[in-house]
Amino acid sequence: MEELLEQYKSTTVQDVTVWFKAAQVSKFPSNGGACIKYKDKQIAVFNFERKKAWYACQNVCPHKMEMVLSRGMIGDQNGVPKVACPMHKKTFSLENGENLNGDLDPIATYPVKIENGFVYVGFSE
Numbered sequence: 001m002e003e004l005l006e007q008y009k010s011t012t013v014q015d016v017t018v019w020f021k022a023a024q025v026s027k028f029p030s031n032g033g034a035c036i037k038y039k040d041k042q043i044a045v046f047n048f049e050r051k052k053a054w055y056a057c058q059n060v061c062p063h064k065m066e067m068v069l070s071r072g073m074i075g076d077q078n079g080v081p082k083v084a085c086p087m088h089k090k091t092f093s094l095e096n097g098e099n100l101n102g103d104l105d106p107i108a109t110y111p112v113k114i115e116n117g118f119v120y121v122g123f124s125e
C-alpha cells in the first residue's frame with residue numbers, strides 16, 4: 001500500500017516538467033470530478049465551476065486506499081476548496097491536500113491549466 005502512495009507527490013507549478021494533455025474541458029462535469037490516467041497514476045480532476053477554478057489530486061483516498069476521490073463531493077471550508085471522499089467522508093483540501101477532518105496524511109495535489117479547450121495536468125516526472 002505504501003508503494004501505491006509513494007508514486008503520488010504534490011507538484012507545484014514551479015516543479016512542472018510535463019503538462020499532460022488530459023481531455024477536452026467538456027469531458028469534465030461542472031462542479032464535479034473525473035479520473036484520468038497518467039503513467040501508473042490515477043488522478044482526480046475537478047472542474048470547480050462555482051469558484052471558476054480547476055484542481056487535481058491523487059484519486060486514491062489514503063483512508064482505505066480506495067480509488068474514489070474523483071467521485072467525491074466538492075465544496076468549500078472557510079474559503080478552502082475541498083473534496084469529501086464518497087466512502088467515509090474524509091475531506092481534503094484541494095489546495096494543499098491537507099486532511100481537514102482528521103489526521104490522515106495529506107493527499108498529493110497537482111496544478112491544472114486550461115488551453116484551447118483542453119485540460120492539462122502538471123507533473124514533475
Ligand code: FES
Nearest residue numbers: 061063064085088
Ligand atoms: S476510503 Fe476515503 S474516507 Fe474511507
